[in-house]
Amino acid sequence: MRIAPLIALPVLLFLAACNKPEGGAGKGMGGNMPPPEVEVVTVGAHDVARTADVPGRLAAVRRAEVRARVEGILEKREYAEGADVKKDAVLFRIDPRTLAANVDSAAAALARAKADARIAVQTLERAQTLIRDKAVSQQEVDQATARRAQSEADVLAAEAALTRARIDLSYATVTAPISGRIGRALVTEGALVGKGEATQLAVIEQMDPIWVNFSQSSADFLRLREALRSGKAKKVNAPVRLLLEDGREYGPAGKLLFSDLAVDPATGSVGLRAEFPNPQRDLLPGQFVTVRLPTALASQVITVPQRAVQASPQGQVVMVVSPEGKLAPQPVRTGGLAGSDWIISEGLKGGEKVVVNGLQKARPGMPVKPVAAH
DSSP: OHHHHHHHHHHHHHHHHHOOOOHHHHHHHHHHHHOEEEEEEOOOOEEEEEEEEEEEEEEEEEEEEEEEEEEEEEEEEETTOOOEEEOOOEEEOOOOHHHHHHHHHHHHHEEEEEEEEHHHHHHHHHHHHHHHHSSSSSHHHHHHHHHHHHHHHHHHHHHHHHHHHHHHHTTTTOOOOOOOOOOSSSTTTTOOOOOSOOOOEEEEEEEEEEEEEEEEEHHHHHHHHHHHHTEEEOOOOOBBEOOOOOOBBSSSBBBEEEEEEETTTTTTTTEEEEEEEEEEEEETTTEEEEEEEEEEEEEEEEEEGGGGOEEETTEEEEEEEEETTTTTEEEEEEEEEETTEEEEESSSSSSSEEEEEEEGGTTTTBEEEEEEEO
């Protein structure tokens, strides 16, 4: 009775061995997996605008510093910080009482000067009447004439002082010199402003449109000039594009305004400026950006997306799909940018299928399935 289990165990092991699948069949299932897909672009020669990416900085088209032009206590701020204001809008109010008193004092001085002028005129008229009767001397007549001229000058001076006092009183109401976006208030209510200097109260900047200032090396200008003279490149009138700090391209295109006529001896570069629309105030003054500047029109050149070009110890390469459907490296040489693409000066003749995505799933020499890139 105890021998039966010992006989049954080898039988079970034999049956299990017979039911085990062969090793070759298991490997065959893994080897029949389809080749990985890679996204490709088929390259060809065409005319493109040659571009150069240069760093730049945004600046407001107009910038005005709002300052206190008279001395006094700042009573109130009349605007919301960070809001858009119109020209001549009231921004701050300065205590006007002292300034109003100065106006009254100047008006009184003018009235006194006019009274003195009337007396001087009457004195001169009387002296001119009495001299005919020889009741006064010619010297007295001359003195009366001089006093009348002096009194007239005093009236003019008093009128000017009154005008100045009225202007100072108007400065107690601080208004916006330009339209634009105003920043935070630099002085709080209750502070003494305008004592000995024109205290800065706020800053207004016009940001639509907005400028971007940048520079390009004189060597780049020299190469471009030589290319235009030799006929290798044609002049192009393409819009200027802007790349934000996160790499995104700003929607509206800009236009180039001017370039300096001289090279900066300190940097060896030429200053440039472009203007961009900024209706939504997405661009802010002081922000660093990249300017994509069109420089020339390159005729019948091959371009590939930047992500297709890789760096290797032997130089730059792109991965192509061979006619046999296998992945193969192809050495290339780039010759500048055309927008977001590299211009290929050597290595490609046209018609090649260049891989732009999917290399993480394939290695050189492996069969791949090319699909058109989106």
